[in-house]
Amino acid sequence: MTLIDFHTHHQQARQALISMDARDFSPQAGKVYSVGLHPWRSAHVSLHDLERLNEAARCGQVLAIGETGIDTLRGASVEEQTMLFRHHVTLAQEVGKPLIVHSVRSAQQVIKTYREQRAGGLPLAVHGFRGNERVAQMLLKEGFYLSFGARFNAAALAMTPADRMLIETDSDPVNIHEVAAMVALSLGIDERLLLRRVAENCKRFLCL
Numbered sequence: 001m002t003l004i005d006f007h008t009h010h011q012q013a014r015q016a017l018i019s020m021d022a023r024d025f026s027p028q029a030g031k032v033y034s035v036g037l038h039p040w041r042s043a044h045v046s047l048h049d050l051e052r053l054n055e056a057a058r059c060g061q062v063l064a065i066g067e068t069g070i071d072t073l074r075g076a077s078v079e080e081q082t083m084l085f086r087h088h089v090t091l092a093q094e095v096g097k098p099l100i101v102h103s104v105r106s107a108q109q110v111i112k113t114y115r116e117q118r119a120g121g122l123p124l125a126v127h128g129f130r131g132n133e134r135v136a137q138m139l140l141k142e143g144f145y146l147s148f149g150a151r152f153n154a155a156a157l158a159m160t161p162a163d164r165m166l167i168e169t170d171s172d173p174v175n176i177h178e179v180a181a182m183v184a185l186s187l188g189i190d191e192r193l194l195l196r197r198v199a200e201n202c203k204r205f206l207c208l
């Protein structure tokens with residue numbers, strides 16, 4: 001399967017890595033997933049929820065762990081979200097699957113946690129990236145991939161290396177070809193070239 005939509009919550013999306021909260025995980029035949037405990041739902045995580053995550057993470061249709069991460073504007077406290085994020089990093093290392101991160105005004109905290117967990121070598125992508133060049137630079141320096149959706153910062157996109165760029169629909173009411181057209185236009189490249197690149201990047205990132 002050629003994947004081009006790196007991160008979506010549209011359950012019926014094609015050529016997509018579908019993101020599901022482990023608490024709702026119910027895989028459909030022929031689809032591939034990432035599973036995590038979403039930062040927006042980070043308050044009141046029970047032991048049972050962690051067990052469900054552990055179990056889902058080992059499913060063959062699950063190619064990545066997440067989304068997880070830190071959102072300073074929503075969800076539990078930054079301390080609690082950091083603890084939960086740490087749990088996802090450890091799990092990703094255990095099961096040998098890459099990590100998909102939701103980061104809102106928390107790039108430094110994400111990098112700090114990643115380093116503290118000695119996660120070097122664990123592939124990590126920040127999804128729905130809308131930060132500026134400075135934040136992009138920080139994350140790229142760490143070796144992370146950046147995934148761009150319907151809204152993005154054109155300067156940050158322009159400085160992202162071709163082999164570190166992904167695209168996504170997330171939960172926006174768009175299809176992946178509309179996002180690809182916007183990103184390709186912003187970069188001044190052919191849409192087919194962009195799609196080839198992101199498909200290759202998805203494949204490499206997910207070790208397919």
Ligand SMILES: [Zn+2]
Nearest residue numbers: 019067170171
């Ligand atoms: Zn998402």
